[in-house]
Amino acid sequence: MFDLDLWKEILSALKQNRMRSFMTAFGVFWGIFMLIIMSGAGRALENGVLEGVKSFATNSAFFWTERTSVPFEGFQRGRRWDYDNQDIEYIRQNVREVEYLSPRLFGWQQDGDNTVRGERTGAFNIYGDYPDYFKIDGWTPIKGRLMNEIDVREKRKVCVIGERVVEVMFAKDEDPIGQYLKISGVYFQVVGVIHPETKINIGGGKKEETIIIPFTTMQTAYNYGNVIHFFSVTAKKGHSVSDLQDKLKTILKERHKIAPDDLQAVGSFNIEAEFIKFNALFTGIQVLTWIVGIGTLFAGIIGVSNIMLVIIKERTQEIGIQRAIGATPGKIITHIVAESVFLTVMAGYVGLSLGVGLLELLSMALEAGGEELFFRNPQVDLKMALSALAVLVISGMFAGLIPAKRAINIKPIDALRDEG
Amino acid sequence: MIKLTDIHKSYEMGSNKLHVLKGIDLDIHQGEFVSIMGSSGSGKSTLLNILGILDNYDQGSYHLGGKLISNMTEKKAAQLRNEMVGFVFQSFNLISFKNAMENVALPLYYKGVNRKKRNMIAMEYLDRLGLKPWAEHMPNEMSGGQKQRVAIARALISKPQIILADEPTGALDTSTSYEVMEILREINDAGITVIIVTHEHDIASMTQKIVRLKDGRIDEVILNGELADFRERYSKELQPV
Numbered sequence: 001m002f003d004l005d006l007w008k009e010i011l012s013a014l015k016q017n018r019m020r021s022f023m024t025a026f027g028v029f030w031g032i033f034m035l036i037i038m039s040g041a042g043r044a045l046e047n048g049v050l051e052g053v054k055s056f057a058t059n060s061a062f063f064w065t066e067r068t069s070v071p072f073e074g075f076q077r078g079r080r081w082d083y084d085n086q087d088i089e090y091i092r093q094n095v096r097e098v099e100y101l102s103p104r105l106f107g108w109q110q111d112g113d114n115t116v117r118g119e120r121t122g123a124f125n126i127y128g129d130y131p132d133y134f135k136i137d138g139w140t141p142i143k144g145r146l147m148n149e150i151d152v153r154e155k156r157k158v159c160v161i162g163e164r165v166v167e168v169m170f171a172k173d174e175d176p177i178g179q180y181l182k183i184s185g186v187y188f189q190v191v192g193v194i195h196p197e198t199k200i201n202i203g204g205g206k207k208e209e210t211i212i213i214p215f216t217t218m219q220t221a222y223n224y225g226n227v228i229h230f231f232s233v234t235a236k237k238g239h240s241v242s243d244l245q246d247k248l249k250t251i252l253k254e255r256h257k258i259a260p261d262d263l264q265a266v267g268s269f270n271i272e273a274e275f276i277k278f279n280a281l282f283t284g285i286q287v288l289t290w291i292v293g294i295g296t297l298f299a300g301i302i303g304v305s306n307i308m309l310v311i312i313k314e315r316t317q318e319i320g321i322q323r324a325i326g327a328t329p330g331k332i333i334t335h336i337v338a339e340s341v342f343l344t345v346m347a348g349y350v351g352l353s354l355g356v357g358l359l360e361l362l363s364m365a366l367e368a369g370g371e372e373l374f375f376r377n378p379q380v381d382l383k384m385a386l387s388a389l390a391v392l393v394i395s396g397m398f399a400g401l402i403p404a405k406r407a408i409n410i411k412p413i414d415a416l417r418d419e420g
Numbered sequence: 421m422i423k424l425t426d427i428h429k430s431y432e433m434g435s436n437k438l439h440v441l442k443g444i445d446l447d448i449h450q451g452e453f454v455s456i457m458g459s460s461g462s463g464k465s466t467l468l469n470i471l472g473i474l475d476n477y478d479q480g481s482y483h484l485g486g487k488l489i490s491n492m493t494e495k496k497a498a499q500l501r502n503e504m505v506g507f508v509f510q511s512f513n514l515i516s517f518k519n520a521m522e523n524v525a526l527p528l529y530y531k532g533v534n535r536k537k538r539n540m541i542a543m544e545y546l547d548r549l550g551l552k553p554w555a556e557h558m559p560n561e562m563s564g565g566q567k568q569r570v571a572i573a574r575a576l577i578s579k580p581q582i583i584l585a586d587e588p589t590g591a592l593d594t595s596t597s598y599e600v601m602e603i604l605r606e607i608n609d610a611g612i613t614v615i616i617v618t619h620e621h622d623i624a625s626m627t628q629k630i631v632r633l634k635d636g637r638i639d640e641v642i643l644n645g646e647l648a649d650f651r652e653r654y655s656k657e658l659q660p661v
């Protein structure tokens with residue numbers, strides 16, 4: 001039932017104490033405002049980071065080689081070694097948990113300008129890859145196509161290139177597809193321009209400065225023989241990539257005469273573990289946000305309750321008069337609780353609106369400022385806003401209840417005597 | 421109307437007890453105009469508060485309109501007060517942030533009468549007390565006599581059967597006091613029981629029955645017919661100052 005008179009009563013009582021009402025409301029306002037802002041910022045960080053990794057296979061692990069750190073079977077420590085094609089064959093045939101396996105060769109950018117086309121030259125990251133690589137770290141062809149099985153099988157001299165490569169090696173209105181690039185002395189035909197779907201970058205450098213050629217072509221054309229620099233694997237569904245990682249390490253150490261207790265020689269890294277760390281971090285941020293936010297809010301609500309107590313004390317006589325002329329305790333409680341809820345919700349609503357508004361502005365600014373940020377879409381979902389509002393109403397009620405109880409515990413006769 | 425039998429009331433203050441009312445027997449009939457007198461601290465206000473169900477008593481019995489008043493829930497007491505009793509206080513006790521009309525209308529708010537209707541009724545009562553032009557004024561813009569008239573209008577608006585007034589003229593000068601007493605007399609003429617507490621003999625002498633308290637007991641009750649005698653006895657005090 002909507003009681004217009006009750007609201008008029010409340011408004012006139014609040015208007016009567018303008019400054020105090022404002023100060024009280026500010027505590028709640030600030031609490032909810034902070035909650036919204038912090039939660040939105042946390043969410044934005046999460047969005048930004050997850051956006052950067054979302055199409056990266058989370059069940060993947062990566063292997064490279066380091067010098068040995070333990071002498072073994074006549075070998076000194078500090079020996080250099082490499083993976084080879086037989087390792088890959090062996091793993092493919094014997095390790096059943098492997099889903100995708102993609103060996104890679106690096107042609108380093110640091111070696112100077114490795115790519116030439118007429119007058120134009122550039123230093124890029126050259127990778128020899130299998131198409132399975134795209135299943136682990138996603139790329140989208142924005143022109144042409146991705147590299148495929150046939151390219152690898154027939155050792156075709158083709159390449160797919162990042163956007164930065166296009167910028168450097170071609171004129172603005174030139175179509176790179178079908179053109180040739182001379183990479184470390186060998187001509188390759190461009191079959192695709194590719195865009196990275198993730199920001200995770202293995203091997204350093206900018207992802208846009210990547211040139212990918214068929215692994216087999218790279219191995220033969222540049223005389224790498226049997227050597228493999230690096231490989232990526234993903235675990236089949238239902239298998240832990242960490243377990244797979246350990247298993248592969250053991251196999252590789254055995255095959256290359258490396259001490260089983262050599263912790264350095266087989267370099268590897270496992271995305272799953274990183275993701276778990278990330279997720280824990282974001283959960284932590286959200287939890288912290290709520291703890292701090294709720295704490296601030298709680299302080300605001302204690303403030304409301306306190307102020308209501310003061311108001312009750314100041315109005316003792318007024319309440320006494322009201323009761324003498326027939327106000328029931330229920331009426332008095334309703335009045336005080338409604339006043340408290342009204343104050344809390346109004347303040348909370350303003351805080352909520354301002355908080356959401358600020359985040360919206362921030363979001364727009366970010367959108368306008370390009371996408372290179374790990375901070376994205378700092379929005380507050382409706383569910384959270386609504387639950388915050390519910391928290392406000394309930395806490396407003398509690399804030400009012402204690403003073404209201406106090407008010408009706410004063411006997412009308414004592415209230416009347418309190419004339420000061 | 422009102423029947424008090426052996427009423428006792430004491431206040432507890434820490435470990436000691438202050439026995440204020442020590443057995444009050446009193447009958448007041450419908451339509452009487454009664455004043456309660458007695459020295460300061462004799463328990464006049466205490467008695468009046470018990471009559472108005474603002475306070476409870478320890479012993480004895482109090483019947484109001486045939487109903488035993490004891491151990492009431494606060495809600496029931498509030499309703500009964502609203503129905504039966506109108507209060508007028510020495511210090512007016514108007515609500516400071518409401519204007520005259522809203523103050524008068526307040527008891528009807530607690531009865532659930534809608535705003536429009538109760539403000540209309542409030543205006544009627546203000547008019548009856550000659551305060552219509554002051555309806556929109558706040559309490560701090562009015563004189564003591566005007567405020568007390570507003571308070572009386574507020575006491576009357578719920579059509580009570582009893583008006584209880586604790587020193588209604590205590591804060592007013594003599595001529596304003598007489599005006600207020602005249603109003604109370606008119607109310608009484610309309611059949612409403614009026615009970616006032618007063619220190620002033622001339623005020624008391626305008627009522628039909630004077631109850632004198634002394635040491636928590638009723639010392640004497642002076643009835644209408646005996647007032648002449650009473651006047652004589654207190655003639656000195658009744659000389660105009």
Ligand SMILES: Nc1ncnc2c1ncn2[C@@H]1O[C@H](COP(=O)(O)OP(=O)(O)OP(=O)(O)O)[C@@H](O)[C@H]1O
Nearest residue numbers: 431432433438440459460461462463464465466467
């Ligand atoms: N709430 C209370 N707690 C303790 N003592 C009280 C309380 N109310 C009144 N008294 C004491 O009870 C006695 C009677 O008080 P009461 O107010 O009834 O006197 P009164 O006759 O109205 O006096 P006055 O003419 O000064 O108004 C006084 O001694 C007073 O101090």
Ligand SMILES: [Mg+2]
Nearest residue numbers: 464465466586
């Ligand atoms: Mg008194």
